[in-house]
Each structure stands twice: as C-alpha cells, then as structure tokens.
Amino acid sequence: MNVLRVVALVSLSALTVSVVRAQQVAARSAKDGVYTIAQAKQGKIVYDESCLECHGTMASATPDMAPLLNDYVFQASWKDRSLAELFDKIRNTMPPNKAGTLSRQQLVDLVAYILSANALPAGDVPLTDDTETLKQIRLDAGHP
Ligand code: HEC
Numbered sequence: 253m254n255v256l257r258v259v260a261l262v263s264l265s266a267l268t269v270s271v272v273r274a275q276q277v278a279a280r281s282a283k284d285g286v287y288t289i290a291q292a293k294q295g296k297i298v299y300d301e302s303c304l305e306c307h308g309t310m311a312s313a314t315p316d317m318a319p320l321l322n323d324y325v326f327q328a329s330w331k332d333r334s335l336a337e338l339f340d341k342i343r344n345t346m347p348p349n350k351a352g353t354l355s356r357q358q359l360v361d362l363v364a365y366i367l368s369a370n371a372l373p374a375g376d377v378p379l380t381d382d383t384e385t386l387k388q389i390r391l392d393a394g395h396p
Contacts, residue, residue: 277332277390278334278387278388278389278390279388280388280389280390281389281390281392282335282367282372282389282390282391282392282393283372283373283392284375285373285374285375285376286335286367286372286375286377286379286389287363287364287367287368287374287375287378287379288364288374288375288376288377288378288379289368289374290378291360291361291364291365291378291379292361292364292365292367292368292374293365294361294364294365295358295361295362295363295364295365295366295368296365298354298358298361298362298365299362299365302346302347302350302354303321303346303347303362305317306318306347307319307320307321308320310322310369321366321369321370322366322369322370322371322393324394326370326393327370327391327393327394328394330391330393331390331391331392331393331394332390332391332392333390333391334386334387334388334389334390334391335363335379335386335387335389335390335391336383336386336387338363338366338391339359339360339363339381339383339386342354342359342362342363343356343359356381357381359381360379360380360381363379363386364378364379367379367391367393370391370393370394371393372392372393
C-alpha cells in the first residue's frame with residue numbers, strides 16, 4: 253500500500269468517527285431559545301399542580317422529597333442529554349403514582365418551564381412535542 257492510500261484511509265476513518273460522535277450529541281442547544289414564555293407559563297401551572305409537592309419550588313435551595321430540577325446536580329446530569337430524554341423521563345415515570353396521565357402538550361409545556369427555570373432563554377417559536385425534533389436539542393443548562 254502506498255503512502256497516499258494510507259493517508260486517505262486514516263482520514264476516512266477519522267471522518268467516520270466524527271460523524272458517529274455528531275449523531276450521539278444532539279446538534280442544537282436549548283441555549284438557542286427553543287420555547288416560548290407563554291409555554292413556560294402553561295408548564296408552571298402543570299408543575300404547581302402535579303410536581304411541586306415533591307420537587308418543591310424552583311427557587312428552593314435544598315431538595316426535600318425529590319431532586320430539584322434546576323440546581324447544579326440536575327444541570328450536570330442533564331447537560332448533554334436531549335429534550336426527548338427529559339420528555340420521556342417525565343412521561344414514563346412522573347408523577348410516580350400517576351405516570352402516563354399527562355398529555356403531550358402538558359409534557360412539552362413542563363419541559364419549557366424546566367428550561368426557563370434553568371435560565372435558558374425563551375424564543376419566538378414554541379417547542380414542539382415531536383420526538384425526532386426533541387432528540388436534536390440538548391439541554392445544555394449551566395456553565396460550559
Ligand atoms: C410523589 C413525588 C413526586 C412527584 C409528584 C413528582 N416527582 Fe419527579 N421525581 C420524584 C423522585 C423521588 C425522583 C428521583 C427518582 C427518579 O429519578 O425517578 C424524581 C425524579 C424526577 C426527574 C429526574 C431528575 C434528575 O435529576 O434526573 C424529573 C425530570 C422529574 N422527576 C420531573 C417531574 C415532573 C415534571 C413532575 C410533575 C409532572 C414530577 N416529577 C412529579 C418524585 C416525584
């Protein structure tokens with residue numbers, strides 16, 4: 253094999269690796285304004301009714317019955333995960349005694365409220381409940 257072919261093969265495999273990586277980490281960031289203020293307000297109404305009793309107010313400093321959804325522990329654990337994963341976590345497990353009772357609209361509003369509580373900016377376009385789109389957006393809260 254000549255040197256040129258080796259070089260070509262090496263750069264081809266490097267390219268493959270970076271393509272695979274790009275698929276693993278969602279392309280868009282929730283820092284780009286992916287929900288609206290109106291949506292987050294709707295989400296707060298659902299949160300106060302169904303989540304507050306365990307997760308506490310977003311202004312709490314210490315968790316009580318359940319982890320806070322906007323402290324550094326939450327941000328560190330969710331930073332590189334997608335909004336689809338957060339949506340599914342809530343849909344499949346929350347509230348623990350009534351999982352599966354929230355509508356997709358309520359779920360996406362809750363995600364919007366959690367983003368706003370993590371100081372992620374609102375934008376002009378509402379967040380969609382489409383799983384494939386949510387998979388493309390990583391939560392990306394907290395410091396870099
Ligand atoms: C009866 C108490 C209770 C209620 C009500 C409740 N949760 Fe939870 N939640 C928990 C507990 C306990 C955990 C930690 C165990 C786990 O991750 O499943 C948790 C974990 C979570 C997590 C993962 C947190 C992390 O750091 O990874 C999210 C997100 C969440 N809840 C969202 C919600 C939302 C949104 C609601 C309202 C629709 C809700 N929960 C209602 C008890 C509750």
